Amino acid sequence: MSFLADLGLLALGSRLRAISDQLYTLADEVYRLRGLPLQGRWFPLLRLLQDQGPQAIGNIAAQIGQTHSAVSQLADRLVEEGWVTIVDDPSDRRRRCLSLTARARAVLREVRPAWKAIVQELEQRCAAADIDLLATLAKFETLLDSDLPATVVARCQASERSRVRIVGFDPALRQHFYRLNAAWLRKYFYLEAIDHRVLSEPESELLAGGGEVLFALLDDQVIGTCALKVESAGVYELTKMAVDESHQGLGVGRRLLARAIEVFKERDGTTLFLESSSRLKPALALYESMGFEHQAQPKSDSHYRRSDVYMIWKDPGGTTRGA
Amino acid sequence: MSFLADLGLLALGSRLRAISDQLYTLADEVYRLRGLPLQGRWFPLLRLLQDQGPQAIGNIAAQIGQTHSAVSQLADRLVEEGWVTIVDDPSDRRRRCLSLTARARAVLREVRPAWKAIVQELEQRCAAADIDLLATLAKFETLLDSDLPATVVARCQASERSRVRIVGFDPALRQHFYRLNAAWLRKYFYLEAIDHRVLSEPESELLAGGGEVLFALLDDQVIGTCALKVESAGVYELTKMAVDESHQGLGVGRRLLARAIEVFKERDGTTLFLESSSRLKPALALYESMGFEHQAQPKSDSHYRRSDVYMIWKDPGGTTRGA
DNA sequence: AGAATTTATGTAAGTGCTAACGTAAATCCT
DNA sequence: AGGATTTACGTTAGCACTTACATAAATTCT
Known part of the structure; x- marks a missing residue:
């Protein structure tokens, strides 16, 4: 069990559930020893009826934090066991009001001292251990309220962003150059012959002519790539830009592009x-934001059938973004 | 939901369970958003295998605080879903060792940042709320360890003891004089004719002759009784002593007896x-401890067939016990 | 070494809860 | 007023877990 404790906040769910079960069996054990024919799990419902009188099912569910089905x-x-009776609400025939039977009220009167004893004992032990569990829990509950999952995911992404590195060509990564580009090409278009050639042999097709191939690494995982191809002296084509679908939104494309421009x-x-x-x-939005400008007429000698956009980079001046 | 909070420590089980469920769905939601094919509930097991290598089922169960069945x-x-493989332990053919598949290890590597993000976010929020949930929980867990139910029940009894009052005869309670005595007589013997007469009409049978009938009340509940009957001038018989079975062990008998002796x-x-x-x-042990002494031969003119013990009270001196 | 016990696990049945669906009654909307 | 929507609840199926029992292998005890 200390393993769960070692995991700290991560295993909190499991630990809390275990404590919860312990508390229920504590109550059950006390009831059993006192000869009270009660189950710990009934407590919230019965107590609510005792405190606030007959209630409709949905109402009870909302108050005790469970679904209406459970209630x-x-x-x-x-x-069935004679603790509550159900009467239809005359003013709203959808509702069914639960109310305690006389027997239930009698038993609950007898249970009260047991409740008191449980509370007192726990309070005393908490005081001795110098903890205020209720206050701590209350704060923790409010802290779970707001949109935690989204916040956590944002934090994940921030951490990933800081772990992304842009590196130059490495033969060991050649397969990823093909994989990443093939993925999006197949999704939106299809692989043309020229694609296959360039993606398979980047060394001869790109690097040999003075071009470059960049990779984006997340730790040791290749999640993005792009390439520069020399068309003629001083004229470069930005091409074969691809980011793994499950890692989009990290700004990887922007960083690849920025590095390509540096090169x-x-x-x-x-x-x-x-x-x-x-x-x-x-x-396109990314290209525009990095300084590429649309050209009125498409490039006359395009290699690709899919392309209907032609953009040229204009240095927007100062460094828009660091690496 | 604030109803549960109002109940304080009593509804702790329900609240903790609710929080536990919230945490599981938090994890599930994060995994879903990150595209990780994982369930929050698997975490303790998978993490254990990741941290400590292949483990036998019972071992895992003990470490993550669940039953072997659950594991x-x-x-x-x-x-079935390809996360773990099971291999028989060659050194002990009862055991089946679980170990992670290569795919599981790969996915878990990817999950790590999400775990880190969850922990960091929770830690940050806890710090902001100025609570140390883990420390509080750890203390609370140890505080549940020892034998709580028995302690609570003891506290219950102590409280009841202080709420017990011994009162004199009241016609409104006459039925209880019959009820309490009939209960134990039927259990151990049977009602003799004389019992029925005395129990039905205590006023004429006991009080009229200068006797007394005492009741023990727990709040407004009659849980014990006993009577003094005048046999002849100055000669009293202690009789019809009965304590409700579910309230024995509270010292009610002793207090009734003490009061009878006072009278x-x-x-x-x-x-x-x-x-x-x-x-x-x-x-008999009670009678002896209060000063009654066994007589060698039984009373010659006993009214009861069941009686084979005859005791006479000898004042042990100072007041043994207050009321 | 053989019998008795303990240990490790599987299996079946049951509990407490949820999600997802369906239905009737109430409410809202012109 | 009559159709659309909402609300209150029941029902079903399923999940996560437990208890109770069964079984085989290991260990202990003479």
Whole structure:
């Protein structure tokens, strides 16, 4: 069991559930020893009826934090065992009001001292251990209220963002250059012959001519890539940009692009262009934000049938973004 | 839901269970958003296998605080879904060791950042709320360890003891004089004719002759009774002593007896005797401890067929016990 | 070494709860 | 007023877990 404790906040669910079960069996054991024909799990419902009089099922469910189904089923059982009766609400014939039987009220009067004893004993032990569990729990509950999952996921992404590195070509990663590009090409279009050739042999098709292939790594995982191809002296094409679908939204594309532009500048390129498709809205938005400008007429000698967009990079001045 | 909070420590079980469920759905939601094919409930098992290598089922159960059945069933499911494999332990052919598949290990590597994000977010929020939930919980867990139910029941009894009052005869309680005595008589013997007469009409049979009938009340509930009957001038018989079965162990009998002796003294009685049966060991022990002494030969003119014990009270001196 | 006990696990049945669906009654909307 | 929506509840199926029992292997005890 100490393993769960070692895991800390991660195993909190399991630990709390275990404590919860312990508390229920504590109550059951006390009831049994006192000869009270009661079950610990009935407590919230019975106590609610005792404190606040007859209640409709949905109402009870809301107050004790369970579903109406649970209350409905429990109610059936308690009726069977003679603890509550169900009367139809005359003012609203959908509702069924539960109320305690005389016997239940009598037993509950007898149970009261046991409840008191449980509370007192727990309070005393908590005081001795110098903890205020109720206050701590109350705060913790409110802290779970707001939109935790989204916040956690955002935190995940921030951490990933900081773990992403952009690196140059490495033969060991060649397969990923193919894999990442093939994935999106197959999704939106289809692989053309030229794609297959370039993706399979980046060394001869791109690097040999003075181009570059970049990879984005998340730890040791390849999640994105893009390439620069030399079309003619000083004229570079940005191409074969792809980011793994499950890692989009991390800004990987932007960083690949920024690095490609750096490379282009380092090599004193004169023109940087790209060809794309009007169907790829998010990609186009990225290109625009990085300084690419749409050209009125498409490139005359495009290699791709899918491309209907032609953009040329204009240096927007200062470094828009660091690496 | 605030109803549960109002109940404080009593509804702790329900609240903890609710929080536990919330935490599981938090984890599930995070996994879903990150595209991880994992369930929150698998975490303790998978994490254990990841941290400590292949483990036998019983071992796992002990570490994660569940039954072996639960682990066995979960294991079957995880095997079906390709997360773990089961290999028989060669050194002990009863054991089946679970170990992670390669795929599971890969996925778990990917999950790690999500775990980290969850922990960090919760830690941050806890810090902001100025609570140390883990420390509080750890203390609370140890505080549940020792024998709580028995302690609580003892506390109940102590409280009842302080709420017990001994009162004189009241016509409104006459039925209880019959009820309490009939209960034990039917259990150990049977009602003799004389019993029925005395129990039905205590006023004429006991009080009219200068006797007394005492009742023990727990709040407004009659849980014990006993009577003094005048046999002849100054000679009193202690009789019709009965304590409700579910309220024995509270010292009610002792207090009834003590009060009866007081009454006997107040009325300047000369002899106080009782008749009983050797079968009623606990009662005899009480009589002895209060100063009654066994007589060698039984009373010659006993009214009861069941009685084979005859005791006479000898004042042990100082007041043994207050009321 | 053989019998008795303990240990490790599987299986079946049951409990407490939820999600998802369905239905009747009430309410809202012109 | 009459149709659309909402509300209150029941029902079913399923999950996670438990208890109780069964069984085979290991261990202990003479």
